[in-house]
Amino acid sequence: MTPPRLATFTVNGALKYGAVTDAGVVDLSARYGHYPTLREAIAHGALPRLVDAAANLAPDFALDAIALQPPIPAPEKIICIGVNYPDRNAEYKDGQDAPKFPSMFMRTPRSFVGHGAPLVRPHVSPQLDYEGEVVLVIGKTGRHIAERDALDHVAAITLCNEGTIRDWVRHAKFNVTQGKNFDSSGSLGPWLVPYTNEAQIADIRLTTHVNGELRQDDRTSRLIFSFRYLLAYISTFTTLVPGDVIVTGTPTGAGARFDPPRFLIPGDVVEVEATGIGVLRNGVVDEA
DSSP states (O other): OOOOOEEEEEETTEEEEEEEETTEEEEOTTTOTTSOSHHHHHHTTOHHHHHHHHTTSOOSBOGGGSEEEOSSSSOSOEEEEESOSHHHHHHTOSOOOSOSSOEEEEOOGGGEEOTTSOEEEOTTOSOEEOOEEEEEEEOSOBSSOOGGGGGGGEEEEEEEEOOEEGGGGGSSSSOOTGGGOOTTOEEEEEEEEEOOOTHHHHTOEEEEEETTEEEEEEEGGGOSSOHHHHHHHHHHHSOBOTTOEEEOOOOSOOGGGSSSOOOOOTTOEEEEEETTTEEEEEEEEEOO
16 A cells, blocks of 8 residues: 655646645645645644545646655755664774764755756766665654654654765865755655654665665664664754654665775666655756
8 A cells, every 4th residue: 555645846836745646646735725835734733634635635736747846845954864774884894883872964955856856966076976864854843852752753754865975075074064965966755754653664674776776775673873762862952843854874885885986977867765655766967
């Protein structure tokens, strides 16, 4: 059975949101104008209501008539976790044990495109890399959240290709911000799947294919830092609010770890896929 899917999209130049069904796309933004975007719908706990409404409505658009966008327009925070799968830690070959606390950094909304849009390899570097990840979208405000309550704050899940410009993450001594925030270097989507219970996310299989070749393959049951822990830890220093995006880490197998490295080039197609969510697919182009 296909899970409920809520998407942000553009059609005829207008930004909308709705439900993606096997028959097409139901325009919910036209019927629920009091929620300007999915971010406001999440803040009002309305995702289940939107899913129920769409089940009784005929599609307004064919899927090939719309352009999918990152699901949450202008989230307050996009927080990304680094080195969160056991093999990924070993991949660094530095002899260090798994980290005691999670590594993390922030990304800007402009650094992401939606499903189907191309990732952009910038003029200044040929080292555009892929990183497939599972994403948690926050549904309820919280600070100092206890681990036992953490998943109560999740509204939905989606996917990320956390595209990275590898040489630019090493420009400075202590940060990776530059290499993680090039315009249109990563993607989010293709849609939101409303969160229902912990079993839904406990053992998701996450894969990344490049031109049909399997490059990354792991399961969320193997995370070094669990989803519960991440939300509790992050909320210790910042207030999580509805629409915040938490990108939870990538498995081993990114292009930089091959010998020689296998960075993305124009014409490549990257597919990030996860059980119960779907496939996030993007091509690659050079910066115009």
